[in-house]
Amino acid sequence: MTQPGRREIGVDRRLSTLGWMNTRFDVVVVGGGIAGVSAAAELSRNRTVVLLEREPTLAYHTTGRSAALFFGSYGHPDTIPLTRASLEWFNDPPHVDHPVLTPRGAMTVVFSGALPDLAGGIPITAEEAAERVPALRSDLLVGAVWEPDATDMDVAGIHQAYVRQLRSNGGTIVTSSEVTALRAGSPWRVITPDGIWEADHVVNAAGAWGDEVARLAGLRPVGLTPKRRTAFMVAATPDSERWPLVTDAGHNFYFKPDGTQLLCSLADETPSEPVDARPEDIDIALAIERINDATTLQIRSIRSSWAGLRTFAPDGSMVIGPDPDEPTFHWLVGQGGTGIQTAPAAALLLDELLIGGPTPAGAPFDPARFR
Ligand SMILES: Cc1cc2nc3c(=O)[nH]c(=O)nc-3n(C[C@H](O)[C@H](O)[C@H](O)COP(=O)(O)OP(=O)(O)OC[C@H]3O[C@@H](n4cnc5c(N)ncnc54)[C@H](O)[C@@H]3O)c2cc1C
Incomplete structure (x- = not known):
């Protein structure tokens, strides 16, 4: 995680010092917790990505406050396959030189x-x-x-591994950058105090603020608590x-x-x-x-x-995929008490759905199930 007060800006410094800037990316990710950084890192393999975080440091909210346990039987039944599928990444994480799981039971x-x-x-x-x-x-x-099989997780190490992956793929991280408005279109226009970020896709990884970010985009909330x-x-x-x-x-x-x-x-x-x-x-x-x-x-x-x-959708399962009314707005919220242990598989799923277009009806995690 970044040092308190440190501001991370990977874009052209001259633009940022001029105040307003207008920079075009494939994807804007809102939120720098584990959901946002893991999604941004996976997406950055094939796309230009900027991650915007309101706080001066990443992982300041729920991600920095977990109990750090990987617990195979825990969580909503639909999320348990995500936990299992995440093991592959946890057992051999890129961009980290030590194990991120330690046996605990x-x-x-x-x-x-x-x-x-x-x-x-x-x-x-x-x-x-x-x-x-x-x-x-x-x-x-x-x-x-x-x-x-339950293990301790090195949450800071996991988060930092994704930050490194994002950076090594040329991704941009901007902290102290609250998204205050979103204008749908082609491209999207994402407005922050630093300026306007243009992108083909928006990923909503704003944790407890997920419904608020949707409202900023003029979209219906899913009913997060x-x-x-x-x-x-x-x-x-x-x-x-x-x-x-x-x-x-x-x-x-x-x-x-x-x-x-x-x-x-x-x-x-x-x-x-x-x-x-x-x-x-x-x-x-x-x-x-x-x-x-x-x-x-x-x-x-x-x-x-x-x-x-810990933020839950009305049915307690996660919300991953395109918004039914605005398919270039992608939800990645409702992680509840399993957001760290499911993050690797959830990020890969979001990446697949972003390429694949509309989610098949009845698919798990589909944001449309609340309509
Ligand atoms: C006590 C406790 C114990 C837990 N134990 C475990 C555990 O053992 N194992 C496990 O897997 N999970 C555990 N969890 C759950 C896990 O911590 C969460 O599921 C996970 O951290 C959620 O990550 P996130 O990225 O969605 O949210 P967050 O980490 O909250 O990140 C969301 C980010 O979005 C930013 N944001 C919001 N609005 C805007 C905006 N308008 N513009 C820019 N940025 C914005 C916020 O500032 C925030 O940084 C626990 C949680 C708690 C509280």
């Missing part, structure tokens, strides 16, 4: 009712769960599902470094080791406006209470906290 713990049937998951007893995470109160557990999720760090215990992620089957909390700390969350999903999300004390207190009830961790204080918006 995940354990879904069950306090009442039947164990969930998770693809690739192995049912284990309460005692076996407590062998993996001794802090768990096995006397309260029905059992758990063990997923050995950003949902706040809170996370915080507490001190680790001496043996916690090797623990898997522990998540409660009732979606009441999760925790996982993160270096010398434990990353904890309430697994909350509070509907929000698209904003720079902030953690609420009440959500942190509730998470601590639930984790303390389920474990012997006795958390009393936190070291840091943050919140991010």
Whole structure:
């Protein structure tokens, strides 16, 4: 990710210093989170691409605030194939000189009712769960599902790999550049404080602001709901470094080791406006209470906290492909809680759809399904 305050402009400096500029590209990508950079990088193989990001740094919003777990069984059923298909890229990422996945494992713990049937998951007893995470109160557990294939992701490394790929293909990144208006046509005219960017295609990768960007283009929104999720760090215990992620089957909390700390969350999903999300004390207190009830961790204080918006379409699946009313406007939104782990395959799909024209009726992720 870029240094705070650094402004990245790959276009002709003379034009930018003159203020207004008028520059023609094949594609303008709106948004510099993981969705925007991965799409821009894939598209830049065969097209001229400019990526516009409103904030001074890329990945400032949800992408920089994730729990960084690749979790094969997690998310909407339609997105699970995207997660699986992304493994090929994650296992051999271009433009990065170290592995971006590190073995972690995940354990879904069950306090009442039947164990969930998770693809690739192995049912284990309460005692076996407590062998993996001794802090768990096995006397309260029905059992758990063990997923050995879950891994930690190096989100900054993944994001940066796509930035490098985009740059090496001659792509342009402009930060501190909010898209304030979009005029449909051939070409599109995308208006920012730096000037007017012309392009044959627009990609909407604006995360929680996806519907707002569509409205700026005069298009109908798909009905996105950003949902706040809170996370915080507490001190680790001496043996916690090797623990898997522990998540409660009732979606009441999760925790996982993160270096010398434990990353904890309430697994909350509070509907929000698209904003720079902030953690609420009440959500942190509730998470601590639930984790303390389920474990012997006795958390009393936190070291840091943050919140991010996981943004969902009305059916919880992703929205990828051309707008039904304006086929040169391409949606890449609604990533929910799986936007990092699905990004490589989602970017390739967007690239294919951009070449292929209208999406076949009934295809997964089709923006037209909300009409
Ligand atoms: C606590 C938490 C834990 C998570 N854990 C995981 C996990 O373990 N695994 C996983 O895969 N996912 C996880 N996620 C979800 C994942 O982080 C998101 O799905 C993903 O980051 C979404 O990426 P994005 O690029 O769509 O959005 P963002 O990163 O929010 O990027 C959108 C960008 O668009 C920009 N933008 C908006 N409007 C404009 C405009 N008008 N002009 C210019 N730029 C604009 C914004 O400034 C922003 O930078 C988690 C999320 C949270 C909050």
